[in-house]
Amino acid sequence: MAERIRIGLIYPELLGTYGDRGNAEVLAWRAARHGLAAEVAEVPAGEPVPPCLDIYVLGGGEDAAQGVAGRLLRSVAGDGLRRAADQSRVVLAVCGAFQLLGRVYLDGRGEEIPGLELLDVETTTGTPRLVGEVVTMSREGELLTGFENHGGRSVLGHEVEPLGRVLRGGGNNGHDATEGARQGAVFGTYLHGPVLARNPALADLLLSQALERRGRRLGPLQPAGRDWAADLHLARLQAVLSRRGWLRLVRRSRAWPVAHQPHQAQVDTAK
Ligand code: GLN
Numbered sequence: 001m002a003e004r005i006r007i008g009l010i011y012p013e014l015l016g017t018y019g020d021r022g023n024a025e026v027l028a029w030r031a032a033r034h035g036l037a038a039e040v041a042e043v044p045a046g047e048p049v050p051p052c053l054d055i056y057v058l059g060g061g062e063d064a065a066q067g068v069a070g071r072l073l074r075s076v077a078g079d080g081l082r083r084a085a086d087q088s089r090v091v092l093a094v095c096g097a098f099q100l101l102g103r104v105y106l107d108g109r110g111e112e113i114p115g116l117e118l119l120d121v122e123t124t125t126g127t128p129r130l131v132g133e134v135v136t137m138s139r140e141g142e143l144l145t146g147f148e149n150h151g152g153r154s155v156l157g158h159e160v161e162p163l164g165r166v167l168r169g170g171g172n173n174g175h176d177a178t179e180g181a182r183q184g185a186v187f188g189t190y191l192h193g194p195v196l197a198r199n200p201a202l203a204d205l206l207l208s209q210a211l212e213r214r215g216r217r218l219g220p221l222q223p224a225g226r227d228w229a230a231d232l233h234l235a236r237l238q239a240v241l242s243r244r245g246w247l248r249l250v251r252r253s254r255a256w257p258v259a260h261q262p263h264q265a266q267v268d269t270a271k
Pocket of ligand 1: 060061062063066094096097150152153
């Protein structure tokens with residue numbers, strides 16, 4: 001019998017800017033292509049978050065919706081997410097949700113929204129908003145693409161590493177060339193797209209982590225005709241990179257720095 005992967009889509013009506021709910025669908029689709037049986041459990045705002053799912057996905061949101069989601073996630077009903085993360089279950093949080101999983105988010109009105117402290121990250125609001133296409137490189141050497149739109153400036157602490165190093169775009173704060181965060185099995189990113197539709201390799205990384213937790217490995221991809229996800233990934237890279245000679249930069253950037261330098265030299269992020 002096929003191994004089962006349970007995916008939780010948390011508070012999609014609050015945290016779902018730019019179609020982030022698609023991340024759950026892509027995970028399920030990708031899981032099926034790896035021969036797994038996938039099931040998506042949608043958790044509406046305020047409903048108890050089940051603590052025993054394999055992968056949790058949360059999307060972005062405007063400040064007001066984000067504040068509500070933050071309160072719910074810190075309530076008894078929302079506590080399942082923190083308990084799941086404590087058991088090394090996989091979490092992917094995009095944009096507003098990424099900020100909520102950090103230590104604190106100081107929103108546009110100067111209001112302090114306490115985070116879940118699953119990521120050693122602090123976010124304050126700055127100007128201008130960081131908006132546009134982003135390309136980063138993960139520590140596995142994968143090029144990740146996405147679209148960012150955030151006022152938040154996130155700074156990583158020592159317990160966390162970036163999800164990617166910025167080759168194009170603003171990233172976490174527009175200064176230190178970091179994008180997103182990863183700490184154990186908790187992943188945060190500013191990349192919309194939805195990010196997993198644009199980066200199937202990241203979907204596979206999340207699935208592998210979920211299976212590794214059970215001592216299992218992700219099987220090979222089963223053929224599925226034309227690979228639309230791979231086509232999209234390439235199309236977005238070409239659209240962004242070819243314009244300003246970024247491919248040259250990418251070729252030079254194969255090596256991932258072993259230790260993350262909190263304020264490493266800035267890669268040119270001019271748009
Ligand atoms: N409210 C946050 C910001 O602007 C998150 C935005 C989003 O999720 N798109 O930084």
